[in-house]
Amino acid sequence: MRIAECGYAFPEALLEIYRSRGIVELYPPQEEAINAGLLEGKNLLAAIPTASGKTLIAELAMVRSILEGGKALYIVPLRALAAEKHAEFSKLSSVGISVGISTGDFDVRDEGLGEHDIIVATCEKVDSLIRNGASWIGELTCVVLDEVHLIDSPTRGPTLEMTVAKLKAMLPHLQIVALSATVANPEEVARWLDANLVVSDWRPVLLREGVFLDGVVEFSDGTMRQLKGGAEPISSLVESTVSEGGQCLVFESTRQNAESCAKRVASTTQRTLSEEDEQAVGEMADQIESTSDVLLVRKLAACVRRGAAFHHAGLDAQHRAIVERGFRSGHIKCVVSTPTLAFGLNLPARMVIIRGYRRYDPAYGSIPIPVLEYKQMAGRAGRPFLDPYGEAVLVAKSQDEAAYLMETYVRGEPERITSKLASESVLRSHILSLIASGFAKSLDGVVEFMRGTLYMCQQEGFSLSFVISSVIGVLEQMGMLTEESGVLVATPLGEKVSRLYIDPLSAHRMVRCLMSSIEPTPLTLVHVLCSTPDMRTLYVRSSEFDDVEAYIEEHAHEFYRIPPMESGEYDAFVREVKTARVLLEWMDEVPEDALCSRYRMGPGDIRALVETARWLAHALTELARLLHADAHGLASVIEKRMQYGVRQELLPLVRLKGIGRVRARRLYDAGYRTPDALAHNPEEVARIIGERTAKKLLLGIDVKGEGVQPPQRKLGEF
DNA sequence: ACTAGCTGACTCTAGACAGCATGTC
């Protein structure tokens, strides 16, 4: 079927956009989706492989919906994915469709958001927007759920499920288009969504899957490939692909393995670099080196310079972006990644090598990854239009293991996905929000609402009411819900907690600390943040244990509560304290590279930690305000100090655009304490922070003392 | 007296969403 003959009269301008991208004929799964009523507003679940044209299915549905006068919402699981989709849909601007994005770190102003035709957002953000009463939600006519199989995740799945249930309750005529990887039970999910189902394993590029053992790859179709012998397994696989002009993506299970593998592979890729590659790769390496002195970053630069790279969450966003761009442009020949890339961005390669098929899980030890995850990774192999085929290879070390891998993964079927909603810890937060936002007014109301969830579809005849009533009881005890003449309502505290989007238990911890008699210090408050379930605490190595304990003893009077040493809580407490200590050092201006080497973390880890702490510090400040607690002032200072990583005396300076923790400290030590003081001595300021920065800075300071003017944004600076 | 090299016990392990109001070195 041609896109122009799909039975819906799309405007010529849109067809022209598609033609220019080479899209004329629809892929078979896309045709099936249209036959299943996609363009008649029917709900649809498409369970099809990566790269088989999911995005176009969603796009056509959204565009149709908008042409009929509606509005569309595209829900993704990751911020990086939101940015990617936002960029992609922005191409529709030439047909008059505008696209907005809303995630925690990037937001096109909230009121403005509703004016767009398509809005891309993470599911947590959508939930938050609903809780905060964004009015444009009511205008939606089409919602796309990207990567719905995420519903299986114990941590993130329930949010998606509840958000969908809320949307369905608010908008009975909403068209839902769900996109999923191949799973064992798509019918169940389709039934939940009341959707027609399209299942297909069609791919635009041939995919061969196989297992590597002792220099030979055995593919599932029975063919074998002998590799040039001798070399280390990954290098010989990389060699075979790269020498023929392809690229490789390697999945490892730990960061350390990823780094050392990238280093080994780099000596192979180096030999294949063309002159142009060398030039491009050298520039990227210089760019990476210029940003940071951290050992990890230098290692990365060294790999990139030789045409390989590693990719994991210890790198911060800018480094990851350089690696991703370098790989897409073809100059970086091989990327070795931890699971960061398994779910995240769309980075296809001719060959995907799965080296680490086991993953450590604190509860079970080392366990094999789910088949579903393997299929996701393998599906990355083969770039449409660019590669003649794709290959996915698992690496085995013995005959037995090879047979196991072939059986389990290559020939195996992916698992069922199941709702993870029925746990008290996730229900706590969601039940509070149901009552605070008016979706339910009683125990029965909550139970009734739950009928709209996947959980109730999968567990028919099973009741959640026991857990729900116990959770309501807990929320009442915490003072977040009360019953007034038979109707459940949220207290002002409960209302606030729901909007702040934190776990009620986190809020409860904060409230108890704020109401206690202790005279709080920064450590007291930062530790409370670290003791909440919303904060992921750092691992304490056995070699660090004594040190942290000594710190606890020294600061014993500053903690709101110290669990007894024999209790099961004590280990968790030690982790909280270590985490608090790192954050306090950040707020005391310890340099990034010192933190990285002292605690064996990467810049990305620090950024993530600080970001979470700042979010919780904001919540703490708001709760202190609500409760008129004495600690409000201190909490608010901590929130700002956390944001910038500075001592209190730098706060006036750091508010200025272009001035961060390092420059602010230099200026302060030179005697400049306020923005005003800077304006009076431009020459010396220029000497301290450099001329260009100083010029940009002084443009923003109004000498007459009327404060800071809106900054002039420079285009194309990056 | 010193040390390269080996052995075995022990250690350690992936990722990433949310508020609010604007911009690092």
Next chain:
DNA sequence: CTAGAGTCAGCTAGT
């Protein structure tokens, strides 16, 4: 539904 790479102390054999 519990692995495997890395690290380090302690030992030995060789210089």
